[in-house]
């Protein structure tokens with residue numbers, strides 16, 4: 250049996266703007282994981298995951314490729330990951346085989362509510378890592394990220410893939426997304442392996458050094474958020490309300506580049522300034538678009554951080570889920586944590602998952 254795991258992630262800055270190819274963001278991987286166990290099987294394969302309920306999803310192969318044993322085809326990252334790797338395997342003339350996958354996640358609480366730590370990305374990366382071992386493909390982290398990106402955009406063409414990069418490479422990273430239209434066309438024209446070999450416009454990923462004088466504190470609002478709903482709403486309103494989107498992109502780039510420069514210089518004050526700037530930039534966007542990025546709970550989470558000289562903001566799409574705080578190691582957190590408890594914000598004790606290498 251093969252057992253692998255992939256970590257969850259948090260956005261530190263650059264959300265929404267990162268959806269546009271080439272716009273920078275900063276993310277971090279955290280030490281909570283999605284696990285995938287793979288057992289070889291014969292004649293058919295299966296996927297056991299809570300998302301399918303008690304019944305596993307059973308799959309076979311026919312001339313069309315992977316087929317399911319029932320009509321309902323879920324919109325699904327695991328299946329898309331399998332199909333993408335299987336296409337790669339077939340292009341490389343490797344004999345296809347069957348396997349059972351079993352998925353378990355630490356990225357939700359005991360009652361199954363998601364924390365918003367990028368579970369779809371982590372399950373995609375973990376599935377690809379398991380198949381990389383099973384078929385002995387010896388893919389580098391960059392190639393695995395590219396496979397994960399191909400699998401993801403087949404399901405969700407607008408996703409930036411920042412969460413995939415954090416989950417693949419670990420640690421702190423600076424990330425900008427590829428042009429997904431180009432990537433989809435590459436897959437169509439050259440197959441999966443050909444698309445992976447090509448350069449992707451806009452894509453870049455770079456290792457960052459964590460700020461030595463700051464700690465990361467994560468608060469979970471307990472409010473479930475839908476990234477696709479928020480991103481779609483923003484896209485609709487952007488046109489309807491003539492939001493000055495290019496100003497937002499420029500401001501976000503300014504904040505994130507400031508953050509990256511401060512991380513490179515290990516300048517704690519600069520890091521906090523950039524995070525506060527990124528919070529303001531998202532608020533200005535939301536004041537025009539009104540999609541509800543910074544909910545009242547996320548505003549409280551960030552205000553209590555600023556009140557103790559730290560910096561805090563929503564992480565990811567906002568609308569609920571988590572917020573991040575960067576505070577100096579000697580900051581007095583007792584008041585902040587008391588205020589969070591009063592506001593039903595749960596402190597998630599997460600450490601940064603270290604670099605997996607490959608960058």
Ligand code: MEV
Pocket residue numbers: 260263264265266267268407408409410411476480564565566
């Ligand atoms: C969601 O976690 C972050 C967004 O920037 C969307 C994405 O990056 O795909 C809002």
